[in-house]
Amino acid sequence: MNTQVTIAGVTFKNPVMTASGTFGSGMEYSEFVDLNKLGAVVTKGVANVPWPGNPTPRVAETHGGMLNAIGLQNPGIDVFIERDIPFLRQFDTGIIVNVCGKTVEDYIEVVEKLGDQPVDMLEINVSCPNVKEGAIAFGQKADALFHITQEIKKHAKQPVIMKLSPNVTDITEMAKAAEAAGADALSLINTITGMKIDVHKRRFVLANKTGGLSGPAIKPVAVRMVYQVANAVKVPIIGMGGIANYEDAIEFMLAGATGVAVGAMNFVNPYATEEIVKGMKDYLERYQIDDIKSLIGAVRE
Helix, strand or coil, X not given: CECCEEECCEEECCXXXXXXXXXXXXXXXXXXXXXXXXXXXXXXXXXXCCECCCCXXXXXXXXXEEEECCCCCECCHHHHHHHHHHHHCCCCCEEEXXXXXXXXXXXXXXXXXXXXXXXXXEEEECCCXXXXXXXXXXXXXXXXXXXXXXXXXXXXXXXXXXXXXXXXXXXXXXXXXXXXXXXXXXXXXXXXXXXXXXXXXXXXXXXXXXXXXXXXXXXXXXXXXXXXXXXXXXCCEEEECCCCCHHHHHHHHHHCCCEEEECCHHHHCCCHHHHHXXXXXXXXXXXXXXXXXXXXXXXXX
């Protein structure tokens, strides 16, 4: 029974990864999860300089999910290289570094510093506010997404995954733009913009007013978008958005994903990723499936 998948020339022992921003670099979670059992750890977003993030409160529970407006707080690439990469190197798991920035130059600086580091892939968070475009995210305009993808590809030594924002009219337009610019893979979806108001205080629950909605509530949207993108491009896809158990993970693969990433569920159940790996193996045995890759895009019309 083969659980290996290959994305842009990089082979992972299984399709199960962590979603950026929900797992740190695995340090805290390594007390609960054997990182050696995961296909890859996708790190929290890292920028060229430390980011303080947004003011608090910046997390709120919602029905079937959560809102966050953390603001990509991170220690910056220099600390990340010194501290986080050596930690992850102790484990037999893939390392995918999520990169964020406010200008194209910010992203390139991080990508260049990672060029000689022992990491497998780069995931580019294009939901960051593009300060030169009036804080519209890079991933919300096809021409901006094409441009940043093309520029990053000129400097990246590792394969590049572009993480797509769902806050667009047509997700396939964005996917095609990233593919045309040279993206090696795509990951989707990022969070959906949401809001919560305290009716008793008549105030916004988040200091930022809006936040990113994640968790099981967004899964049907994510599955639909993965299916659409899988039928619009040829590059491999890492699917995410509300994965809580192995059935959710299989659903994303049937829709066309090669890899799957677990996000908000890590906060609810820190053992989730390891349990999903086991559940997927049991599924293969139950249905006598020799190779997990045969599930990719195998939904019946």
